[in-house]
Amino acid sequence: MSLVFKALSDPTRRHVLELLRTRPMSAGELADHFDVSKPTMSAHFAVLREAGLIASEKQGKSVVYELQMSVLEEALLTFARAFGWKLQETKKAAYR
Amino acid sequence: MKKALIAFSALLAITAAADTARRLGWIDGIAEKRAIGLVIGSMALVIGNYLPKMRPLRSAPAERSAGLILVATGIAYIALFILAPLDLARRAAAILGVAALLLIAVQWLPFVRTLRFHGSQLSVMLLLTFLYLFVTAIVVYLFGKQPWTEWIHGAFWMVYAFMLAMGERRCLRD
Numbered sequence: 001m002s003l004v005f006k007a008l009s010d011p012t013r014r015h016v017l018e019l020l021r022t023r024p025m026s027a028g029e030l031a032d033h034f035d036v037s038k039p040t041m042s043a044h045f046a047v048l049r050e051a052g053l054i055a056s057e058k059q060g061k062s063v064v065y066e067l068q069m070s071v072l073e074e075a076l077l078t079f080a081r082a083f084g085w086k087l088q089e090t091k092k093a094a095y096r
Numbered sequence: 097m098k099k100a101l102i103a104f105s106a107l108l109a110i111t112a113a114a115d116t117a118r119r120l121g122w123i124d125g126i127a128e129k130r131a132i133g134l135v136i137g138s139m140a141l142v143i144g145n146y147l148p149k150m151r152p153l154r155s156a157p158a159e160r161s162a163g164l165i166l167v168a169t170g171i172a173y174i175a176l177f178i179l180a181p182l183d184l185a186r187r188a189a190a191i192l193g194v195a196a197l198l199l200i201a202v203q204w205l206p207f208v209r210t211l212r213f214h215g216s217q218l219s220v221m222l223l224l225t226f227l228y229l230f231v232t233a234i235v236v237y238l239f240g241k242q243p244w245t246e247w248i249h250g251a252f253w254m255v256y257a258f259m260l261a262m263g264e265r266r267c268l269r270d
Contacts, residue, residue: 024156052149067156071145071163 004073007051008080012036013044017067017077020054024066103142104222107135130177133185136233137173140166140196143226150219153207162200169196190237193230224255 007013016030031041045065048054055068069077114131117123123131144166148159172192176185 068149068151070149071147071160071167074148074160 003047003051004053004076007047007053008077010044010047013048014077014081016044016048016065017053017069018081020065020067024064026059026062026064028062030065101218101222104139104226107139107142111135126182129182129186132233133177133189134174136189136230137170137177139170139226139229140173141170143223144168144170147223150223152219152223153204155207158203158207161203165196165199169193186237190234193234193237197230197234 008017012034015033019025019030019033027041027045030045031038034041045054045056048065049056053067053069053073054065056063056065058064111132114123114128114135118125118128144163147163147166148156151159153159169192173189176188176192180188
């Protein structure tokens with residue numbers, strides 16, 4: 001369970017999970033949504049895979065990722081997203 | 097998957113323990129019935145929670161909504177068998193169970209032909225065992241223990257054998 005919490009603690013990884021909620025996507029498609037290097041994205045994918053939140057399948061030359069979250073993990077993602085936003089807003093307000 | 101299997105086995109063990117406790121006179125029939133209702137609810141909760149990970153179909157939305165329906169049903173069962181009078185709990189549980197199964201059946205009907213067995217035979221068996229226990233509980237809640245309910249056992253084992261045979265065939269083909 002700690003692996004799941006670790007995976008959900010990062011906003012980029014949460015965003016990846018949100019994107020995969022709509023449909024399975026290739027690593028390239030997912031990386032296009034973020035302004036980070038490929039090795040960093042690969043590390044994020046590895047954390048998500050290790051936590052069992054996503055599954056990967058090789059299709060030709062690309063790796064396709066799809067969501068593999070239990071109902072409880074989806075609920076945790078929803079909570080994490082809500083609290084994440086709140087924390088970010090609180091931080092912004094504190095900086096102001 | 098292992099977690100789901102362990103949780104499911106533990107719940108089966110609790111059912112057996114409740115039955116033994118009643119036979120030994122440690123608990124009365126009402127407590128046993130409440131315990132079994134709680135176990136069925138917990139099973140729905142566990143199976144529903146892990147359903148999107150089991151991937152019995154190749155459709156994430158159908159698996160996710162079925163998971164949610166089962167989790168909600170499980171929570172309702174647990175609340176009913178803890179809080180409501182037993183007669184009301186059994187009747188409401190039967191209605192809820194039928195509604196949940198119908199909702200899932202409607203969503204899964206288009207995917208029945210794509211049932212995946214290869215590599216996930218254990219999850220199919222777990223699902224079937226849950227389905228059998230769930231349907232049996234609903235029938236007993238609706239009609240009480242009748243001699244004809246024994247037919248459900250026969251029908252279940254026939255479906256079970258058919259599914260296993262289909263699984264073997266697919267594995268051979270793969």
